[in-house]
Amino acid sequence: MNPTPQILVLDAGGQYCHLIARKVRDLGVYAEVRPSDAPAAELAEARGIIISGGPNSVYDPGSPTVDPAIFASGKAVLGICYGQQLMAYLLGGKVRKGDKGEYGFATLDLAEAADPLFSGLAGRQQVWMSHRDVVAEVPEGFTAVGSTETCAIAAIAAPAKRLYGLQFHPEVVHTTRGREYLSNFVFGVCGCRQDWDPRHRVPMLEQEIREAAGNRNVFFFVSGGVDSSVAFALCIRALGEDRVRGVYVDTGLMREGETDFVRRLPGVAVEEAGELFLGALAGATDPEQKRRIIGEAFVGIQERIAQERHLADERWILGQGTIYPDTIESGGTANAAVIKTHHNRVEGIRKLIESGRIIEPLKSFYKDEVREVGRELGLPAELIERHPFPGPGLAIRCLCSEFDAPVRVAEEGFIIPVNSVGVQGDSRSYAPVLAIDTADHDRATYLINRFSSVNRVIAAVQTREPLASMQVSACSLTSARLDRLRRADAIVRRLSHQSGYDNKVWQFPVILIPLGCGPAWPDSIVLRPVDSVDGMTARSVAIDAGLLEQMQAELMQVDGVAGVFLDLTHKPPGTIEWE
Numbered sequence: 001m002n003p004t005p006q007i008l009v010l011d012a013g014g015q016y017c018h019l020i021a022r023k024v025r026d027l028g029v030y031a032e033v034r035p036s037d038a039p040a041a042e043l044a045e046a047r048g049i050i051i052s053g054g055p056n057s058v059y060d061p062g063s064p065t066v067d068p069a070i071f072a073s074g075k076a077v078l079g080i081c082y083g084q085q086l087m088a089y090l091l092g093g094k095v096r097k098g099d100k101g102e103y104g105f106a107t108l109d110l111a112e113a114a115d116p117l118f119s120g121l122a123g124r125q126q127v128w129m130s131h132r133d134v135v136a137e138v139p140e141g142f143t144a145v146g147s148t149e150t151c152a153i154a155a156i157a158a159p160a161k162r163l164y165g166l167q168f169h170p171e172v173v174h175t176t177r178g179r180e181y182l183s184n185f186v187f188g189v190c191g192c193r194q195d196w197d198p199r200h201r202v203p204m205l206e207q208e209i210r211e212a213a214g215n216r217n218v219f220f221f222v223s224g225g226v227d228s229s230v231a232f233a234l235c236i237r238a239l240g241e242d243r244v245r246g247v248y249v250d251t252g253l254m255r256e257g258e259t260d261f262v263r264r265l266p267g268v269a270v271e272e273a274g275e276l277f278l279g280a281l282a283g284a285t286d287p288e289q290k291r292r293i294i295g296e297a298f299v300g301i302q303e304r305i306a307q308e309r310h311l312a313d314e315r316w317i318l319g320q321g322t323i324y325p326d327t328i329e330s331g332g333t334a335n336a337a338v339i340k341t342h343h344n345r346v347e348g349i350r351k352l353i354e355s356g357r358i359i360e361p362l363k364s365f366y367k368d369e370v371r372e373v374g375r376e377l378g379l380p381a382e383l384i385e386r387h388p389f390p391g392p393g394l395a396i397r398c399l400c401s402e403f404d405a406p407v408r409v410a411e412e413g414f415i416i417p418v419n420s421v422g423v424q425g426d427s428r429s430y431a432p433v434l435a436i437d438t439a440d441h442d443r444a445t446y447l448i449n450r451f452s453s454v455n456r457v458i459a460a461v462q463t464r465e466p467l468a469s470m471q472v473s474a475c476s477l478t479s480a481r482l483d484r485l486r487r488a489d490a491i492v493r494r495l496s497h498q499s500g501y502d503n504k505v506w507q508f509p510v511i512l513i514p515l516g517c518g519p520a521w522p523d524s525i526v527l528r529p530v531d532s533v534d535g536m537t538a539r540s541v542a543i544d545a546g547l548l549e550q551m552q553a554e555l556m557q558v559d560g561v562a563g564v565f566l567d568l569t570h571k572p573p574g575t576i577e578w579e
């Protein structure tokens with residue numbers, strides 16, 4: 001039994017909403033998420049309320065709102081990002097529509113304030129921003145206590161009413177003192193006491209699995225990644241080896257050596273299906289279409305295997321390693337912005353979920369927590385420390401194009417007509433990429449904030465011909481292009497591992513883009529090393545010159561490669577993957 005939540009987080013549709021609840025739980029205080037418009041009377045049990053961020057403007061018709069009675073109840077309320085704007089707007093302040101917004105790092109100047117929320121925090125500090133609109137005038141009774149260069153009202157307070165707002169995100173790791181803000185709110189303002197031990201989760205998870213499975217057995221499709229392996233191991237621990245089975249489907253979209261790695265895992269059988277997937281993907285260029293095709297092919301195989309192994313009867317249910325970001329990023333919660341269709345949220349799987357024949361023990365966890373659970377289960381470090389790899393595999397790292405299009409020379413650099421996905425102000429956008437000639441991360445951030453038509457900046461490391469004369473060619477997913485990407489990825493992984501660079505990055509996607517110079521060299525490689533804690537936000541990481549030179553030299557030897565680039569974009573505004 002979980003304790004009564006002391007903090008309730010109201011979901012205004014932001015990607016970071018559940019992260020807030022979990023950060024509060026990490027402080028030892030039990031917190032839960034509720035819909036934003038929950039009536040104040042239903043929130044009475046909590047000591048404090050946090051209103052999350054969200055992609056909307058308070059002026060959008062139908063944008064999430066809260067019961068205004070919460071502001072008059074005497075209960076402490078903290079609004080974060082959109083939550084701050086909503087609080088200001090509902091209480092009579094003014095919100096101004098932003099034109100270009102502010103994404104990524106900012107420096108906050110926080111005034112001295114004799115108030116528990118800001119206790120010990122005055123001064124300059126790094127915060128993380130992701131917004132367009134801003135509060136332009138505080139409501140009566142409030143004062144502005146913090147500002148950044150582009151946001152005059154970045155923290156507000158009405159201590160007498162116990163109401164507070166922060167324009168930045170204290171819940172993400174890039175706000176360096178974020179934990180202190182949350183801790184001050186939870187303990188200093190709300191007076192919560194510790195009632196939650198994060199280590200309780202393994203026995204709690206086992207119990208949940210036993211309850212969900214009843215007397216049925218669990219069948220898993222393992223991917224060799226951390227999530228499905230930890231979920232698999234948890235089920236074995238909860239139910240015993242005899243009641244849990246695993247199959248790994250080789251989709252032909254795996255990295256070099258991957259299937260051999262998985263063959264070494266205990267209790268897992270391998271199913272070869274490369275031809276089926278490549279056949280289904282022939283001619284597809286649209287990212288969402290590619291994801292859908294893969295998801296459907298996967299479901300088809302799942303159903304076939306289940307039939308062949310007589311798993312279709314009522315004695316079996318499906319286990320999955322879905323983690324929290326998989327569900328929010330496909331609109332799995334009430335308000336989260338619809339971002340992309342993950343393979344484990346396609347129609348066929350949804351039906352299984354609706355009929356209750358599915359177990360997803362990790363679905364409210366973030367990657368770093370999944371690793372902790374894995375460690376508690378005693379799984380080997382080689383498995384736990386693996387970088388995450390997306391379900392649709394290399395397919396979403398092999399970009400395609402419907403059209404031929406030349407590179408365009410612009411004042412600031414070169415516009416590469418390849419659309420990549422980005423996240424700006426909590427909603428996603430596909431936009432062309434800007435290439436510049438130096439690996440300057442600060443300049444990249446500046447350029448993205450300045451030009452709203454671009455969400456990603458890359459540096460040209462080496463190209464076979466001048467960038468201005470290169471072009472994007474129409475192409476789809478072929479086995480030749482996948483082989484090219486697989487070889488490039490294997491080179492980067494080897495060099496990254498040998499040099500120890502592996503340990504500096506959280507994930508290191510290698511992307512193939514159809515930017516070339518003639519039919520002999522149709523593609524280029526983009527390196528995308530990022531640091532992150534949970535994949536929700538990320539920093540592009542620099543590579544030292546010697547290692548980059550080695551990678552570039554070997555990559556340029558790969559058949560058909562016309563150039564090598566380095567992605568300089570943080571998340572936000574650029575997602576980790578390019579599709």
Ligand code: XMP
Nearest residue numbers: 342343388389390391392535571575576577
């Ligand atoms: P983005 O690109 O959204 O990625 O910044 C965040 C994390 O999610 C992974 N990712 C996926 N995982 N299926 C998956 O199983 C997908 O379609 C997918 N897209 C992104 C990504 O690798 C990163 O770790």
